[in-house]
Amino acid sequence: MPHTPSSVPEFTKWPSFPFEGDIRVKQIEDPVEVEPSRKGEGSADCVACAAPDEAYIWVSDRWRVRAMDQPSGLPMVLILESRSHLDLGDLPNLLAAELGVMTVRLERAIRSLDGVARVHVNRWGDGSAHLHMWFLARPYGRLQLRGTFLSLWDAILPPIPEMQWRENLALVAAWLAEFGGRPLAEPPHIQWQAPSSFAAAGDSAGDDTTRGTRPADGDTGGSAPGGSEASGTSIAAPAEPISSVAALEEPDDEAAAGGNPVATDTDSAPTKA
Numbered sequence: 001m002p003h004t005p006s007s008v009p010e011f012t013k014w015p016s017f018p019f020e021g022d023i024r025v026k027q028i029e030d031p032v033e034v035e036p037s038r039k040g041e042g043s044a045d046c047v048a049c050a051a052p053d054e055a056y057i058w059v060s061d062r063w064r065v066r067a068m069d070q071p072s073g074l075p076m077v078l079i080l081e082s083r084s085h086l087d088l089g090d091l092p093n094l095l096a097a098e099l100g101v102m103t104v105r106l107e108r109a110i111r112s113l114d115g116v117a118r119v120h121v122n123r124w125g126d127g128s129a130h131l132h133m134w135f136l137a138r139p140y141g142r143l144q145l146r147g148t149f150l151s152l153w154d155a156i157l158p159p160i161p162e163m164q165w166r167e168n169l170a171l172v173a174a175w176l177a178e179f180g181g182r183p184l185a186e187p188p189h190i191q192w193q194a195p196s197s198f199a200a201a202g203d204s205a206g207d208d209t210t211r212g213t214r215p216a217d218g219d220t221g222g223s224a225p226g227g228s229e230a231s232g233t234s235i236a237a238p239a240e241p242i243s244s245v246a247a248l249e250e251p252d253d254e255a256a257a258g259g260n261p262v263a264t265d266t267d268s269a270p271t272k273a
């Protein structure tokens with residue numbers, strides 16, 4: 001019989017909790033007998049396996065690192081994937097050991113970016129079967145973003161400027177390539193265009209608005225009208241558009257399962273640390 005908790009938990013009062021006002025807990029559904037398959041379960045129709053290297057910012061023989069398809073609220077959100085179709089618990093010792101090295105390396109690379117205070121590392125795995133580790137950069141000084149709700153804030157905050165985002169991607173890719181592999185994200189090319197070429201550049205300017213990117217917000221240096229300077233990188237669109245942690249980690253049957261992957265991560269209590 002469904003049970004409805006009478007009061008909201010203490011974390012709704014934490015400064016890091018992104019919502020306020022009247023909140024009530026959803027009805028807790030009965031567990032299902034058999035869980036549905038995740039995306040790419042058994043390597044069938046696996047988005048990660050089907051994605052070309054060009055959809056990533058850095059690749060090596062056994063690992064690949066990808067970004068969202070557009071800037072989000074946090075300074076950097078990256079996903080580390082094994083090249084082989086494996087889940088975390090399936091990794092052979094070699095890959096398991098390398099995962100540790102890659103995790104530390106990527107954390108360091110992202111933490112070296114301007115304005116990044118901390119890098120959260122998460123693995124949920126409820127959405128897609130192919131191993132994917134999340135790296136979420138928490139902006140320096142934003143104490144309200146500390147802790148487990150960071151992935152929610154990523155979708156709430158206004159997107160960071162695209163120019164800055166692409167510069168950051170290129171820096172991380174270059175950092176990783178210092179140790180091997182191949183960087184695929186290039187820094188944005190500043191197009192020092194003559195005024196007569198602005199019209200041509202403007203033709204492609206519709207992209208930014210259709211993708212919901214804010215127009216040239218805070219961008220500096222060489223901005224052509226419509227922000228088309230940001231189109232100068234080599235990052236290909238991923239096989240499946242990914243815009244936020246919440247969107248990608250949400251299981252297909254989220255509504256039916258009633259699960260919230262974020263809520264299962266209880267590894268820190270920001271106000272009680």
Ligand SMILES: [Zn+2]
Pocket residue numbers: 040043046047048049050084085086130
């Ligand atoms: Zn796969």
